[in-house]
Amino acid sequence: MAVKAGGGLHRLARDAPIAPYGLWRLKEARRDMTCTLIMGMAESDGRMLWHQGFCALALPGATVNRLNATHLRDILRVFVHQSLDARGKTFVQGLTRRLVEIGFQGEIRIFLSPDPSAILRDNPADFPLRFQEILDASKPRTVKTTRRQQNQPKEKTRIAGGFNRVEI
Numbered sequence: 001m002a003v004k005a006g007g008g009l010h011r012l013a014r015d016a017p018i019a020p021y022g023l024w025r026l027k028e029a030r031r032d033m034t035c036t037l038i039m040g041m042a043e044s045d046g047r048m049l050w051h052q053g054f055c056a057l058a059l060p061g062a063t064v065n066r067l068n069a070t071h072l073r074d075i076l077r078v079f080v081h082q083s084l085d086a087r088g089k090t091f092v093q094g095l096t097r098r099l100v101e102i103g104f105q106g107e108i109r110i111f112l113s114p115d116p117s118a119i120l121r122d123n124p125a126d127f128p129l130r131f132q133e134i135l136d137a138s139k140p141r142t143v144k145t146t147r148r149q150q151n152q153p154k155e156k157t158r159i160a161g162g163f164n165r166v167e168i
Contacts, residue, residue, distance in 0.1 A: 019066050021058035022046045029055035030074045035106075037072070038135075040081035041091050045116045052120070052128055064094045069102040077107040079135050084114055096141060111138040 021043045029037045038049055038056040046058030059067065072078070080095055082088040092110055099108055113119065113134050120127045 018061070018063050020063045020071065021060065022050065022056060023071060025050060025055070026057070026071065026075075035074055035076040036079065037075050037077070038079045038081065039095060040116070041083065041087070042115060042117070045081070048117050048120060049131075052131070054128075054131065059091075059095065064091070064098050067095075067098055067102065069104070072099075072102070072104055072106070075104075075106055077109065078104070079109045079111055079138060080141075081116070082110055082112045084112065088112070108141040109135070109138040110141050111135055 026037075029035065032055055036055060038054055040046065040049075040056065040058055041060055043058045043060055046056040049056035057071075078099070080092055082092045096108060096110075111134050116131060119131060119134075123130065
């Protein structure tokens with residue numbers, strides 16, 4: 001299988017392990033001033049978002065558990081797409097849990113919307129502005145952690161993000 005990646009082809013061996021889609025483009029996300037990454041389920045949305053100037057990573061199916069800390073090195077904020085169907089909620093829960101497991105210290109924001117490709121089809125000329133408005137309206141995700149530290153309560157609530165950590 002070959003997929004277009006920037007100026008060339010990214011070839012995958014037939015027996016290659018399943019991995020998040022777009023890993024080879026994460027250098028671009030790290031070079032961006034905001035070090036922001038959008039995460040969703042559909043590979044087609046990932047490709048379309050890169051084409052529209054947004055840094056994205058697609059995590060279809062079982063690839064959420066293949067995400068590791070090195071993938072998110074230097075990323076300060078992730079926007080997680082929650083689609084409007086039942087799979088969207090399951091995806092967000094699984095991905096949020098995985099981000100905590102791998103020790104992601106950046107900000108996690110969840111945005112609920114139709115698939116980005118559907119938004120593009122509705123009005124291609126206004127897509128970048130409309131999609132940015134959706135991202136800007138998202139709120140930081142509150143994550144419950146169960147890490148127990150000496151002389152600390154069993155469970156604490158914090159706002160995800162190393163620089164936004166707030167005890168509640």
